[in-house]
Amino acid sequence: MSLRVLLLTGPRPYQRWVATRLASELDVVQVFVEDRSLRQPKSAEPVSLKDRLRSASPGLFRQLARIKGLLTRPRAERRALELLERLEREADAEFERAVGPTPDWPEVPLRHVPWMNGKKVVREATELAPDVTIVFGTGILKTPMIRTSKLATLNAHTSLLPDFRGTQSEFWQVHQSRLDCAGVTVHYIDEGVDTGEIVLQRPTAIEGKPDPFRLRLHNVQMVPDLFVEAVRLLAAGEAPRLQQTPSDLPTYRTRDYTFEREMECLRAMGYDLS
Secondary structure, eight states: OOOEEEEEEOSSHHHHHHHHHHHHHSEEEEEEEEOGGGOOOSSSSOOOHHHHHHHHOHHHHHHHHHHHHHHHSOHHHHHHHHHHHHHHHHHHHHHHHHHOSOOOOOSSOEEEESOTTOHHHHHHHHHHOOSEEEEESOOOOOHHHHTTSSSEEEEEESSOTTSSOBSOHHHHHHHTTOGGGOEEEEEEOOSSSSOSOEEEEEEOOOOSOOOHHHHHHHHHHHHHHHHHHHHHHHHTTOOOOBOOOOOSSOOBOGGGOOHHHHHHHHHHTTOOOO
């Protein structure tokens, strides 16, 4: 039995790679790409050039902000910015060596949307009537989108749940020296944040003491295989539904991830910022 799959993802190069891998092994009928640059400002106030650049090209905005930081920040902060940029660049290069050049989007129907919970997107997803929706790297889905698939809506979260729910899981694992929680979990999406029943988990095997960027891209390489396995288990009627146990750790939010904590993480990894 071949299940019709809807993929919800983001615009990053590694997400294109995951989409291409999934389309080569599953019956992906549509890809929705959540592109924040398409969002309209919430107010009628004039939008500054800075805000336009941040919305249109987050990567370029980040690079320019780092350049500005190198010129104006204290020495320790400049050192941290240089290290973060270098580590991210090295992780990207290692990922490309492992999987090859970043491919184009797969040759399936594809649409960039400002957010996944928009009424038009939910309506289109409902009309597609997918058997399974798989999610990798979007904002939190609301109930109407979760319920558009017939069998299940699955997410790939890059930690061994129930620990390190929420955003930037690799960062917090390195920050707290908790690589025992590093891995990927495919779970059913419910109304909570990374709280749904578990289908599959796989720990991350990585040498040395990885930084968050390198750990993230090692996790990404596991995502397509786990999604494919989960969909095949669903097709066979054999997909587990394992309840998550309680966790003492918080659910991390975007606001928790600050530059000061990035500096703490670098120091925890042994870098001298003086």
